[in-house]
Amino acid sequence: MAEFYGTEVASRLMLGTAQYPSPAILEQAFRRSGAGIATVSVRREAGGERAGGAFWDLVRQLGVKVLPNTAGCHSVREAVTTAHMARELFDTKWIKLEVIGHADTLQPDPFGLVEAARILTDDGFEVFPYTTEDVVLGERLLEAGCKVLMPWGAPIGTGLGLTNIYGLRTLRAQFPDIPMVVDAGLGLPSQAAMAMEMGFDAVLLNTAVAKAGDPAAMAEGFALGVKAGRLAFEADPMEPRDMAAPSTPLIGKAFLT
Numbered sequence: 001m002a003e004f005y006g007t008e009v010a011s012r013l014m015l016g017t018a019q020y021p022s023p024a025i026l027e028q029a030f031r032r033s034g035a036g037i038a039t040v041s042v043r044r045e046a047g048g049e050r051a052g053g054a055f056w057d058l059v060r061q062l063g064v065k066v067l068p069n070t071a072g073c074h075s076v077r078e079a080v081t082t083a084h085m086a087r088e089l090f091d092t093k094w095i096k097l098e099v100i101g102h103a104d105t106l107q108p109d110p111f112g113l114v115e116a117a118r119i120l121t122d123d124g125f126e127v128f129p130y131t132t133e134d135v136v137l138g139e140r141l142l143e144a145g146c147k148v149l150m151p152w153g154a155p156i157g158t159g160l161g162l163t164n165i166y167g168l169r170t171l172r173a174q175f176p177d178i179p180m181v182v183d184a185g186l187g188l189p190s191q192a193a194m195a196m197e198m199g200f201d202a203v204l205l206n207t208a209v210a211k212a213g214d215p216a217a218m219a220e221g222f223a224l225g226v227k228a229g230r231l232a233f234e235a236d237p238m239e240p241r242d243m244a245a246p247s248t249p250l251i252g253k254a255f256l257t
């Protein structure tokens with residue numbers, strides 16, 4: 001079980017709800033993934049033609065915990081206002097905080113992110129900040145009251161996987177007791193498995209499933225990848241070594257003990 005702000009969730013896979021070909025396919029993808037948390041872009045969904053109930057009802061019917069997000073917000077003010085809308089709509093203190101700082105890379109604005117995180121945690125929100133693998137930024141977010149970090153794997157929507165493995169490993173190692181979710185940029189289940197093998201607590205993704213030829217099958221693929229990676233992490237993997245070593249070193253001795 002993973003735990004975020006005192007809430008235990010059985011599945012370590014979190015899925016986004018955008019860009020699916022149809023509501024039915026979105027629902028199938030969630031069922032097959034077994035995801036326990038759905039993230040929803042409050043600003044985009046509230047502003048589009050789907051505004052007004054039907055989409056929110058669909059999300060509520062999924063029977064998963066909702067993590068509303070501030071996707072599309074480029075300023076502290078927009079993000080804080082959107083978080084307040086989300087709290088009313090979904091009656092939750094949880095908010096995935098995105099403050100985008102760069103239009104091309106969708107890289108978070110580190111300064112705005114920390115400022116918004118502080119305002120929201122002071123106001124009783126439980127903030128899941130979408131951040132980079134930067135250790136100093138991670139530290140500032142924790143000081144601002146965040147109890148979870150969500151470093152990117154790669155820029156949103158790219159499917160590039162874990163582009164800075166060293167940085168992610170360093171962040172994980174610096175704050176071993178903080179729940180961390182790799183969020184964004186994952187394209188394949190093997191990349192999700194790798195994040196889990198590195199000791200991250202969960203992964204969050206959207207595009208790779210929604211844009212797959214068969215989103216439901218891809219959702220199940222990611223669920224299996226996440227399970228495999230977590231099992232491997234818990235199984236205490238062997239240390240890689242440079243020197244070859246025979247797997248059957250002693251004639252007539254099948255076991256070490």
Ligand SMILES: CC(=O)[C@@H](O)[C@H](O)COP(=O)(O)O
Nearest residue numbers: 016156157184185205206207
């Ligand atoms: C849905 C959502 O919250 C995205 O902003 C998130 O970061 C997922 O990114 P990908 O679409 O790259 O998986």
